[in-house]
Amino acid sequence: MSSDVILVIVVGTALAFDFTNGFHDTANVVATSISTGAARPQVAIAMASLLNFAGAFISISVAATVANDVVNADVITPTIVFAGLIGAIAWNLITWSFGLPSSSSHALIGGVVGSAVAAVGFDAVIAEGLVGKVLVPAIVAPVLAFAVAGLSIGLIYRVVGKQRPGTVTRGFKYGQVVSGGLLALAHGTNDAQKTMGIITLALIANGSLAAGADPPFWVIASAAAAIALGTYSGGWRIIKTTGTRIIKMDAAQGFSSQGAGSAVILASTHFGFPLSTTHVINGGIMGAGAAKRFSAVRWGVAGNIVTAWVLTLPAAAAIGALAYGLTRIFGTGALGPVVVTLASLSLIVALFARRAERGAPVPASSG
């Protein structure tokens, strides 16, 4: 009975994380389309939301990696998964409050690894999976997106550089509607699967599923719905950072950064790499900016973003470990997760109340 209560809390927390993932990562998908005027903010977000939902049904390779290849499912308990999710949500909200596009994916993996190490020790971590499928792709993916976007924009300027700017800009704005849609689809395939993987891991830990099992349909559908709702709710603070503060981009740069991001995410999804869509699209934006003019990139802003990237795994791991310690103060039953959930909700309400007092987030019209 107690384990079932914990499982319900874990599933609810995982879906809440998925919501914050969509909320937090909306910027990655729509910011470039909005900042170049290719799509109106509400239309871009609604389209991204629908395509995120659809994308979640396309593949389960990444979910399998998260459920089976990062931590040892045999020693994981639902409480460990719960504490990891708390670490991820907390880090997402902290970076959101500073307007930094950090990685929800790495927050999730960091949180679970941190709580697993706190509970069981380093034996709980599968080094091959963590390094080979998370850490190395974390470095390769944004660099790859940077290079692909840089080469793409160079090619674009060679092909259409001597044509009338009005026609070219209009053409790439239409193109951005498609590349933005593709990016939303790619985001749904990779990011929603991480939540599916975590819920599947909790179900395996609870004995409700056999080790190595695929996510059940209800897990896929609920994860798809949560990320789509989160995306629709939008995160205007991060949209502003991603869309205007890294570079002032034209439609061709927006198209090339979205195209590069989509290609990298879809290719990685095919091989089951749970990479950070945030890192990829920001790498693409920097590449598209740097290829046109190196000084066009606001490297100070880019530096803050990279700092948040580097901090994400250890910070979420530390919060995950702390959350596990707090949970265990109340024993091994359901009381710990219940108390930590209530405490977390109180902190979240306080954070939003404080922000509301200091002024509302950036409104839609200024995106």
Add this chain to the structure above:
Amino acid sequence: MTLATLVEGKAMLETVIASAIAGIGVTFVFSVAIWGVARFADLSRNERPLAAGAAALVAALALLATVAVLVFGIVVMTSK
């Protein structure tokens, strides 16, 4: 345990190659489509219907190629 044994080298290399071909390829064919549209507009304005028709044909073919590459890419990359 070395880094080389931890990293899935083949999958990683295929990811890099597929991303580069798809990202740069789509951008190139779509740029050609826009070039065709821009040339079509200019040539039509200059009353050169034959050349304008050729530019329109290039634009249409490049647009078709863009759609084909996108569909092919999504199908291949999401099937396992």
